[in-house]
Amino acid sequence: MNFEAIMDYLPQLLRGLETTLELTFASLFSGLALALLFTLILVLRFKPLEWLVKTQILLFTGTPLLVQIFLIYYGPTQFKGLQESFLWPLLSEPWFCALLALALNSAAYSTQLFKGAVDAVPVGDWEAALALGMSKRQALTRIILPHAIRRALPAYGNEMILVMKGTSLVSTITLMDLMGYADRLNARTYDTLTVFALAGLIYLIMTGIMTLIIRLMEKKALAFSQ
């Protein structure tokens, strides 16, 4: 490992940063939106949808993310019907498939987190809302969920970091993220230790920055309990 090599590799690796960050935030955003919807469905017990959500959680928390990425990217090519459908331009796009896998994976874990947090909200919060004439749905969306999400924030912060690190798997479906560029650089230089140590360091710095941001959010969101 020498300094010149590092200065040579660093700009090449950083070219992947954009894809890594884009995927992270797009997946987190869509995953969060889905998780909120799924949580509503589970808490309000919308019958047929409830089973779909439970199955989704079982499948996406019960199998490895890499398997999910492969199935979503390579799976649809096996079905002629899908190749001819309007979905094909999206499903043949690795970036979209990676987003879909990461978002669904994150949605499954986040739903479990949020549902657990909703269940842990004291029953008195519900009763007070109902006693003031709110419907169950109004109580949930206006009182219970905002309370539960604040409580779930520390755990959700971990989930955000897991998604960011999870994006490193998308290089296996041809995407050139940070890990994709590291792979390419390694294949060219065989300087394995330096290349992956550098990649690891960049991930570490991103984790550090995200942790700081999450801490700040926690401090604000949980001010009521301090």
Place this chain on the structure above:
Amino acid sequence: MGIEVQGLSKAFGSTTVLKDISFFIPRGETTVLLGASGAGKSTLMRMLNLLETPDTGTMKIAGMNFSFSEKTDEKQLNKQASSLRRKVGMVFQQYNLWPHMTVLQNLIEAPIVQGTPKQDAIIRAKELLDRVGLTDKTNAWPSSLSGGQQQRVAIARALMLSPDVLLFDEPTAALDPAITNQVVEVIKELSQSGITQVVVTHEVEFARKIASRVIYLENGEIVEDGTADHFKNPQTEAFKAYLEH
């Protein structure tokens, strides 16, 4: 228009909690539901705003009529329950303030959900906080308040909807005795305003101070029902014994 119930009964599984309860409470009275723990008084009060659904019986309260049987349609009842609860406020034993919202947010949330403009709700909230002596706590978190203060916020929150009836579940149970007198003052002041109040308690001294009527329950049945005179002249041995214990 007061509160009139006929033949209310409720069982949880094979345990009967309330048996054939009937009473009438005239408008503007402060009625105390007295009894030992397990007598059914809290369940009875929670029926008055339909947090519990009776198995059988009829109920007239805040201008609405309800009739309960096995055929009661739960969806229909839930809809009516929401409009009933806007006229029948409730103050809980543990206050049940929403901890992640400030005092002001706790007060204005329900009116806003029901369509009151936010500015109007804030004005009313400030009036009520002034009335319960907590103007300086407008933007405080509930967890930073004492038990007595939290309870006054809970009362103000219930009053935001200008209810016809106000229910109190064991309002003094979680307070130390010195604060109890503040609750007595608030309840007395409210009774001047003509609101109908129903207070569940097992503390005789507290009951004597606030009640204009008393209903005494034992094992899910009404044993004694009448004006506050009954504290001096109990009509049944059971109530007499309860007052003396």
